[in-house]
Amino acid sequence: MVNFTVDQIRAIMDKKANIRNMSVIAHVDHGKSTLTDSLVCKAGIIASARAGETRFTDTRKDEQERCITIKSTAISLFYELSENDLAFIKQSKDGSGFLINLIDSPGHVDFSSEVTAALRVTDGALVVVDCVSGVCVQTETVLRQAIAERIKPVLMMNKMDRALLELQLEPEELYQTFQRIVENVNVIISTYGEGESGPMGNIMIDPVLGTVGFGSGLHGWAFTLKQFAEMYVAKFAAKGDGQLGAAERAKKVEDMMKKLWGDRYFDPASGKFSKSATSPDGKKLPRTFCQLILDPIFKVFDAIMNFKKEETAKLIEKLDIKLDSEDKDKEGKPLLKAVMRRWLPAGEALLQMITIHLPSPVTAQKYRCELLYEGPPDDEAAMGIKNCDPKGPLMMYISKMVPTSDKGRFYAFGRVFSGLVSTGLKVRIMGPNYTPGKKEDLYLKPIQRTILMMGRYVEPIEDVPCGNIVGLVGVDQYLVKTGTITTFEHAHNMRVMKFSVSPVVRVAVEAKNPADLPKLVEGLKRLAKSDPMVQCIIEESGEHIIAGAGELHLEICLKDLEEDHACIPIKKSDPVVSYRETVSEESDVLCLSKSPNKHNRLYMKARPFPDGLAEDIDKGDVSSRQELKQRARYLAEKYEWDVTEARKIWCFGPDGTGPNILTDITKGVQYLNEIKDSVVAGFQWATKEGALCEENMRGVRFDVHDVTLHADAIHRGGGQIIPTARRCLYACVLTAQPRLMEPIYLVEIQCPEQVVGGIYGVLNRKRGHVFEESQVAGTPMFVVKAYLPVNESFGFTADLRSNTGGQAFPQCVFDHWQILPGDPFDNTSRPCQVVAETRKRKGLKEGIPALDNFLDKL
Known part of the structure; x- marks a missing residue:
């Protein structure tokens, strides 16, 4: 047990080579928080006896009741490596004490935005996988995000106790299970990583290198091959080896580790290792991993769980385990633990x-700088980040807001990448919309206090140098969710985080008592701050809308709103899904609209995107910020666009970045550039509120074919052109077979074989379709993957459980947009109902507006 004083921690903070910022990531219920406890208990913030029960990082009441982690919390740990262990570290080091900042993040898919926030401020990740159920959809999503952020993974196989006690696997089967999980994880790493030639080098995990741990968080035991290699090196050591130096000893242990995994076998008769599975006299040899590592563990389990007293006593003595007097009288599981x-x-x-395998800020910021910083790679700020220089300008990224005990105030939680942040320092607070040289989204304010976050407690601290994770007081009024804090005048922003889910489920909320409206508005502002993903919108009809990633996410948001942020009773509507509008064919006529003064005419057509382009724009492979020629080449090669047209893209929309494109394919038109801004404004407006039911458009390309304009500038101002452009765009859509798109979840369901039929039944009722079904090798569990419309997902979990006797566990992730089959103009079709409902909800006129409103005659 180490008890910290703040001064001691502050002293270690300066040794930046000995800091590790890491997060724990995994699928829901694979045991992250329980594992985190054994770390915390070792590094001394919980009493040892209570580890495993306390789940220290779950700070909220609802987390402790539901037994899931919702918000990511941070804890600092202190760990001293022995002289011998220090020899294993391949990067620079500074003394033997290490400060580990650990961020426990949720595994539930609805909270993956929390995970993204946690990843941004860390350099390494402990990936936890349940060795019974293997690598799941969420593990893959999060690991993919981690690799995209250039975060180095190490793997922990959790729940070995289940494999031994429930499934009763043989050692060889268990080895195969581990081998398969390691392969699966490496496949993900190599698919999304940059390969060995990349700036990070090889980040594949390998038990031989010691980057894979095995164990059980609940029982509080774990090992890597290093621990066993050390035991055997000591055991096989020749008499003269007692005086080995640390470096030579490390070399021996590393050699030993190579023999303990893979196709290496051990001959107990001669005590030698061999590479062939049969001994010289033809006996089948056991695999070293099974014989030397699993066998002793199996023996201990067997002796204790079958109450073999003498054998247990012998084993305990042989393994040199010293039990306390109170532990000696235990039997069965308690003794095993x-x-x-x-x-x-x-x-x-x-x-x-x-400490050995994850990078320190000094190592990591060298290769992460180009991903983190938007500005030029050689200005002062970038150099400060690259070298992790405490004397450089302050550069700090705020990844999220953490609510304080004081209602309505937040700590800004983030990481210092360069310089030193201290109480009372006057800083530039830059929101995500800040551009250097402008005043928008920029505040110059002093920091009131800097604090350390310790799970459930906060400690004030004078100043914090780079490489560390810290909380700030007094910044929350100026930032919504994330932002950059710096002292360098010409600094650019740190890059905005990419979320892997998007808010597609909406609820309208109102106060039960109308007099509470101001409180509700204030509460919504606070809610938007506290959750990195939620969106709070006010519709034109005056409704307050909350948009979230899924049912569970919204449920937690509404609960927070009611109890913490607004503190008033709330009425909420049924959850509604947002749709997108698109077109399915090219416009059948060239659409013409005249301006209100009849002096200007616009001719346009709409056509659908080729498959995959909208997704490319979402990912950022095609964007408005790209270099013109490069983007044109990409579009021409991949999507067979005409190169000259691809170079004349005016803009993307909505919001300047969305998946719709406006191109100019006119030939020799006068005054065209003068109306460009007005047409673009009309385009942004039209794509944000489409013609069918004022939802965003998606995957539509508009071509400006021809324009005739009045010669006097005054007759072709914005007031004439913007509404005309919008009408013309609507006409294009309505003549191009408009369609609705709905969001689709990818559902992964784990279940025993006998209930697979029940799952198909539920999915068919809900318009879902299964596209993959596989058995988890070595277990009776099946994994069913299916696409399910978000609209049908409400109550899906409850429905599924009642049909499968509670044995199926679904996980939904937003996957893609898909066209709703049917014509919205056909009164019997599903899209027509959706359009009618949406228009009614938004308080618009009934029915889709007629084409004559938008299309003009010559």
Whole structure:
């Protein structure tokens, strides 16, 4: 148990080579928080006896009741490596004490925005995988995000106790299970990573290197091959080896680790290792991993769980495990926990793996700088980040807001990448919309206090140098969710985070008592701050809309709103899904609209995108910020666009970045550039509120074919052109077979074989379709993957459980947009109903407006 004083922590903070910022990431219920406990208990903030029960990082009441982690919290740990272990570290180091900033993030897909926020401020990740159920959809999503942020992973196989006690696997089967998980994770890493030639080098995980841990968080034991290699090196050591130096010893252990995994076999008769599976006299040899590592563990489990007293006593003595007097009288599982905890303490193994294999800020910021910083790669700020220089200008990224005990105030939580942040320092607070040289989204204010976040407690601290994670007081009024804090005048922003889910489910909220409206508005502002993903919008009809990632996410948001942020009773509507409008064919006529003064005419057509382009724009492969020629080449090669047209893209919309394009394919028109801004404004307006039911458009390309304009500038101002452009665009859409698109979830369901039929039944009722079904090797579990419209997903979980006797566990992730089959003009079709409902809800006129409103005759 280490008890910290703030001064001690502050002293370690300066040794930036000995800091590790890491997060724990995994699928829901694979045991992240429980594992985190054994780390915290080792590094001394919970009393040892209570680890495993406390789930220290789950700070909120609803997290403790639901047993899931919702918000990511941060904790600092302190760990000292022994002289011998320091020899394993391949990067620069500074003394033997390490400060580990650990961020426990949620695994539930609805909170993946929390995970993204956690990843941005860390350099390494401990990926936890349940060895019974293997790599799941969420593990993959989060790992993919981590690799995109250039974060180095190490793997922990959790829940080994289940594999041994429930599934009763044989050692060889267990080895195969591990081998398969390692392969699956490496496939993800190599698919999304930059390869060995990239700036990070090889980040594949490998048990031989010690980057894979095995164990059980609940029982509090874990090991990597390093622990066993050390035992065997000591055991096989020749008499003269006692005086080995740390470096030579490390070399021996590393050699030993290579023999403990893969197709290496051990001959117990001669005590030698061999590469072939049969001994010289033809006996089948056991695999070293099974014989030397799993066998002792199986023996301990077997002896204790079958109450073999003498054997247990012998094993305990042989393994040199010293039990307390109170532990000696235990039997069965409690004794098993005590023995395994003593023999292979989880905290030790994991903390060693973290300190040895995860990068320090000094190492990581060299290759992460270009991803983190938007500005030029050689200005002062970038150099400060690259070198992690405490004397450089302050550069700090705020990744999220954490509510304080004081209602309505937030701590800004983030990481210092360069310089030193201190109480009372006057800084530039830059929101995500800030551009250098302009005043928008920029505040010059002093920081009131800097604090350390310790799970459930906060400690004030004078100043914090770069490489560390910190909370700030007094910045929350100026930032909504994320932002950059700096002292350097010409600094650019840190890049905005990319979320892997998008808010597609909306609820309208109102106060039960109309007099509480101001409180509700204030509460919504606070809610928008506290959750990195939620959107709060006011519709034109005056409704307050909250948009979230899914049912569970919205439920938590509404609960927060009611209890913490607004503190008033709230009425909420049924959840509604947002749709997108698109077209399915090219416009059948060239659409003409005249301006209100009849002096200007616009001719346009609409046509659908080729498949995949809208997704490319979402990902950012095609964007408004790209270099013109490069973008044109990409469009021409991949989507067979005409190169000259591809160079004349006016803009993307809505919001300047959306998946719709306005191109100019006119030939020799006078005054065209003068009306460009007005047409673009009309385009942004039209794509934000489409013709069918005022939802965003998606995947539509508009071509400006011809324009005739009045010669006097005054007759072709914005007031004449903007509404004309909008009418013309609407006419294009209505003549091009308009369609609605709905959001689709990718659902992954884990279930035993016998209930697969029930799942198909539920999915068919809900318009879902299964596209993959596979068995989890070595278990009776099946994984069913299906697409399910978000609109049908409400109550899906409850429905599924009632049809499968509670044995199926679904996970939904937003996957893509898909066209709703049917014509919105046909009164019997599904899109027609959706359009009617949406228009009614928004208070628009009934029915889709007639084409004559938009299309003019010559």
